[in-house]
Amino acid sequence: MSIDKFGYQQQLRRELRIRDLIAYGLVFMVVIAPFGIFGSVFQASGGMIALAYVVGAAAMILTASSYGVMVAKYPVAGSVYGYAGRAIGPAVGFLTGWAILLDYVCIPLLLSLVAGASMASIVPSVPIWAWLIIFVLANTVMNVFGIKTTKLLNWIFLAAELVVLVIFLVYGLKAIADGKGHGFSLDPFYNGTSFTWSLILGGVSVGMLSYLGFDALGLLAEDAADGARTVRRAMYLSLLVVAALFVAQTWVAALLVPDPAGLIANGDPDGTAFYDAAEVAGGPWLGTLTALATALAWGVANNMVAQVATSRLLMAMSRDKQLPAFLSRVSLSRSVPTNAILATAAISLGIGLWMANRDDGITLMSAMVNFGAMIAFIVLHVCVIWDWAKNGRTGGLGRNVIVPLLGAGILVAVIFHAQLLAQKVGLIWLGLGVIVLIVLLSTGRKPALPEVPADDETPKVVTENV
Incomplete structure (x- = not known):
């Protein structure tokens, strides 16, 4: 479907095929994402970290289904912002865009902060703020060169991450077979003595950060060679692949944690729990390799594609006159x-230089990212139902x-069990x-989107009285 029907001109070249989108999704989600937040998710889930990632995958697959429905109807670069604006109304679209901006x-x-902290632990002479500047500037230069470079x-980056992951899994499984760690066990999936759904959902609320990124494929609908169909398939495939990898690596690492009870009781303030497990598996060199891989994956690979997605969202809201025109x-x-x-840079x-000086900077940024994403995902599910009811209930129930x-229900439960912060x-x-929206309405600048015109009409603008 051409975006001309939505009142836009095709300005971005359709360079990305399904394999490129799958690679983009895998890099954005970071196939070794649990390396960096393993200790936090392990503690929040009471050690049942593999189960937390399984439940998180189920919620995201349901969400991907709703993305597939909406991207087929509205294959433009705004993702949930555009879907909500067209399915429900421009004011709702603005608030949804505002939520997903978070x-x-x-x-x-956040990625630069985590990577900076990881590199500072490896090279203590260089402070976190210096690493943050290096990562942000490097990714900006790469992205300005164009989508082909990206x-x-x-x-x-994907190939390098997979090599490190395979090395860890091979050494980890061999170490467990040789009697290291706690032996083969299904406790990371289910521990009957401590299991509660509240505990698992708390783990999901932290681990959800690892899955964020598949949704960014919707922001590349105008870069995709085959539009909506390619994006929809890439979402499903990248999610299924990354979920399997997340579950495998967290299960192995959970069986190698030196002190599981201590990790649950005291948390992982230094963020080294995964690297400690890697040391048990292969020695100090494997701990250092996984720490370095985390820094580069979060700070360069993931940061690069995150900047691409953010720029597309800013562009989409700007061309609808809901952000400054220069964007x-x-x-x-x-x-x-x-x-x-x-x-974006x-x-x-x-904000990053300010957060680098706060002890709770990474925790605060993680909370903001997760909450904004889950609110946007819930609105996405509502959009599917609303659009179906509004347009004659065509399509399967x-x-x-x-x-x-189901998807919205799981996400509401996760938000309810999320950290108070x-x-x-x-x-x-x-x-x-809401305050910004009220100001826009009171000054006569109602949120508006180009309307889908009939074949013989020029594009109209959707406005809304609130």
Whole structure:
């Protein structure tokens, strides 16, 4: 479906095929993402970390189904922001875009903070703030060169991450077979003495961070060679692959943790729990390798694609006049929204340098990212049901009603069991969004989107009285 039908011109080149989108999704989710947050998820789930990742995968697969429905109907670069605006109304679209901004704008700086902390532990003479500047500037330069450069680098980073993961799994399984760790056990999936759904959902609320990124494929609908069909298939495939890898690596690592009870009781303040397990498996060199891989995967590979996704969201909201107009300008020679990329980098540097001096900086940014994403996902499920009811209830009841209800239900439960900090920060951010919307309405600048025209009509604009 051409985006001309939605009142937009095709400015981005359709460079990405399904294999490129799958690689993009795997890099964005980071196939070794649990390396960096293993201790936090292990503690939150009471040691049943593999089960937490299974439940998280189920919630994300249901969410991917709703993304597939909406991207087929509205194959434009705004993702949930655009879906909510067209299915329900522009004001709801604005608030949804505001919520997901919390996710996408914070992701690049969170990644830089985590990577900076990892590198500072390896090279203590270089402070976190210096590493943050290095990571942000490096990714900005790579992304400004264009989507072809990003596509090539995605494959290189993905291959490197998979090599490190295979090394860990081989050494980890061999170590367990040789009697190291706690022996082969299904306790990371289910421990009858401590299992409660509240405990598992608490683990999911932390581990959900690992799955964020598959949804960013919706933001590349205008970069995809075959549009919506390619994006939809890539979402499912990348999710299934990464879920299997997450479960495998967390199960093996959980069986190698030196002191599981201590980790559950005291947490992982230094973020080294996974590297400690890797040392048990293969020695100090494997612990250092996994720490270095985490820094590069989060700080360069994931950061690079996160910046791409964030720039597409800023571009989409800008061209609908809901953000400053300069953000929607596209470099035709490189086929990238250069100003949006530079704005994302500036935000990452500004807020990141402030957060680097806070003891709770990474915790606070993680809370903001997770809450923004889950709110946006819940709205996505509501959009599917709303659009189905509004447009004559065409399509199957299962995919348009039952699946969205199940997906939204799981996400609401996860938010309910999330950390209090995440709930507070998220509600404050949404409150600010409501204030901004009220200001827009009171000054006569109602949220508006180009309307889908009939074949013989020119595009109209959807406005909304609130």
